[in-house]
Amino acid sequence: RAKKKGRNQYEKAKADVNAGGFEKLLLENNLRRALERDELTLYFQPQVDLKTNQIKSLEALIRWNHPDLGLISPGDFIPIAEESGLIVPIGDWVLRTACIKMKEWQNAGYPPVRIAVNLSAGQFLKSDLVKKVKTILEETGLAPSYLELEITENMVMHDVHLAIQVLRQLKEIGIQISIDDFGTGYSSLNYLKEFPVDTLKIDRSFIRDIDKNPSSVALTKAITTLAHDLNLKVIAEGVENFKQLSVVKQHSCDAVQGFYFSRPLSYENVVHYLNDHDQKVSGND
Ligand code: C2E
Numbered sequence: 001r002a003k004k005k006g007r008n009q010y011e012k013a014k015a016d017v018n019a020g021g022f023e024k025l026l027l028e029n030n031l032r033r034a035l036e037r038d039e040l041t042l043y044f045q046p047q048v049d050l051k052t053n054q055i056k057s058l059e060a061l062i063r064w065n066h067p068d069l070g071l072i073s074p075g076d077f078i079p080i081a082e083e084s085g086l087i088v089p090i091g092d093w094v095l096r097t098a099c100i101k102m103k104e105w106q107n108a109g110y111p112p113v114r115i116a117v118n119l120s121a122g123q124f125l126k127s128d129l130v131k132k133v134k135t136i137l138e139e140t141g142l143a144p145s146y147l148e149l150e151i152t153e154n155m156v157m158h159d160v161h162l163a164i165q166v167l168r169q170l171k172e173i174g175i176q177i178s179i180d181d182f183g184t185g186y187s188s189l190n191y192l193k194e195f196p197v198d199t200l201k202i203d204r205s206f207i208r209d210i211d212k213n214p215s216s217v218a219l220t221k222a223i224t225t226l227a228h229d230l231n232l233k234v235i236a237e238g239v240e241n242f243k244q245l246s247v248v249k250q251h252s253c254d255a256v257q258g259f260y261f262s263r264p265l266s267y268e269n270v271v272h273y274l275n276d277h278d279q280k281v282s283g284n285d
């Protein structure tokens with residue numbers, strides 16, 4: 001009953017996020033304390049390489065484990081974090097925690113895969129980002145080649161020249177860069193060749209109806225061809241069933257992420273998943 005009441009309050013607070021006002025302020029204060037009270041947690045979703053069938057990366061996805069309301073999705077609190085500036089300390093926590101966990105799995109002997117971390121605009125455009133990433137890698141001991149940062153088109157288009165500089169510095173450290181939700185933002189194809197990125201992640205909205213909608217197939221084909229011509233890899237996001245998997249395979253996507261292979265997993269469940277896939281992942285780079 002308490003949970004139900006909590007849920008209603010939460011739904012109400014959520015409805016007010018756009019409206020602004022008092023409820024939103026409450027949620028923001030709650031979020032500030034969530035960090036101090038250790039209520040934030042990471043889930044991890046495998047990205048599977050279609051050539052080798054091996055896990056190539058795990059994407060870290062944040063959740064808020066609220067004492068009364070249960071697990072809250074990032075879509076419901078990341079916007080508040082971004083607006084309030086809390087995204088900076090939260091983003092630091094995500095990056096550090098993701099690197100620590102990946103290092104733990106590597107130390108435990110699991111075949112090394114990359115950890116992918118989402119960045120918000122508020123983090124990407126801060127002048128100390130590169131230094132911060134370096135420090136966290138040094139402190140956690142994770143090799144830079146095992147870190148992948150996910151940015152979006154709009155983040156780089158905001159200030160193209162600054163973005164290119166930052167991306168170059170990140171590449172110099174030796175980390176990988178992906179463009180998330182590709183196809184939904186507004187990006188200039190002309191600039192794509194100048195961005196030092198490694199991977200395009202085709203947005204889930206194109207994959208969702210790829211087995212029914214010829215224009216989604218056409219877009220997936222076009223993005224894949226473009227990416228390969230520019231020497232980039234392509235991941236299809238949100239692959240939920242075998243049909244979608246077949247279509248993206250047919251159009252030469254390099255990797256997939258989605259419920260078909262696995263939902264985002266808790267820390268403990270990642271270990272089970274890695275154990276089950278031990279055969280498949282062994283020998284991964
Ligand atoms: P994203 O980075 O595009 O992450 C993929 C989202 O798609 C995740 O939602 C994941 O659970 C969901 N997903 C994956 N496969 C499937 C599928 O087959 N079907 C369906 N229906 N959904 C699938 P999630 O975890 O709710 O995250 C939503 C967004 O929140 C992320 O989208 C990302 O933009 C943001 N986010 C998550 N964690 C962080 C974080 O640590 N920092 C920042 N700045 N943003 C984050």
Ligand code: MG
Pocket residue numbers: 059118150180
């Ligand atoms: Mg992402």
Ligand code: MG
Pocket residue numbers: 118180181
């Ligand atoms: Mg995203």
Ligand code: MG
Pocket residue numbers: 180181201203204237
């Ligand atoms: Mg995405």
